[in-house]
Amino acid sequence: MTPPPLQITCKEFAELVTAHEDGALPERDRIRFVSHSERCPGCRAYLQQFRLTVEALRSVPRETAEPENLDELARRFKEQKPPAAS
């Protein structure tokens, strides 16, 4: 039996990053991904950029808004009857 080809290209590497970061790669693909990054400085840099991107996305402040009729919704909420006790 021939061993599976473990080589992937840089182009393939770039497609697998999110799946790798989510822990969603099957084992064989994970091995390919990790071995490629061991050998390829360009892809290691790409991964670093990608991770900094995700980190920056996570630090974007939340947008908030409240509905104009918040008081009305709150009143309806207060008046909503709990289900009849069984």
Added chain:
Amino acid sequence: MVQDQAGVPRPVQGAFEADETLLVKALRCREEAAFVALVRRYHSLMLRVAYAQLNDASAAEEVVQETWLAVIKGIDSFAGRSSLRTWMFRILTNKASARLERDGRQIPFSALASADAVASEPSVEQSRFFARDHGPRPFFWVSDPREWPEDALLATEIRSVIGAAVRRLPDSQRVVITLRDLEGWTPGEVCEALGISDGNQRVLLHRARSRVREVLDGYLGDGPL
């Protein structure tokens, strides 16, 4: 806004967000502060998610209103099998689909998302790689990407660059990256809230992140990659 009492810290602010069990119990007791906290926390996000599904601001407003009313009516029947936010956003997605159908627009968000996920869109511009027929290194970098300085993205103006990049994404990508990265939801929560498959949410997230990375790379100035 909730006002500080003079000089008294508010150690419990955010407690409902941190402790969902407490929040659900408070909601079942009709504790108004809990409900108001919930609405303030999720109203804007609901509007954005509804807008991505409907592409119509006033329809999105209406669907979000309907969702809040459904949350009020349904809170006692929330069984805790999913997270509260997943349950609320699933209601929102179902109402948005019903609205699309009512308006005679045939394509529900789940179908749009899977069509977008199937469409081929490379993560990195093709010209960054050697061509298929390049001798020894087909599909390897023409010139290697370089690491960004670790503090490159700390500048405040980066936030508006990211915000603008996210707003320009296609609807299905924008909603997934908003929930996963900006809001920090798990893959499972996103799939359930939007009614899409795990594979599709990951493809859409990956494309969205790849696009934002590309924009940031351009912004950081060394040219592409």
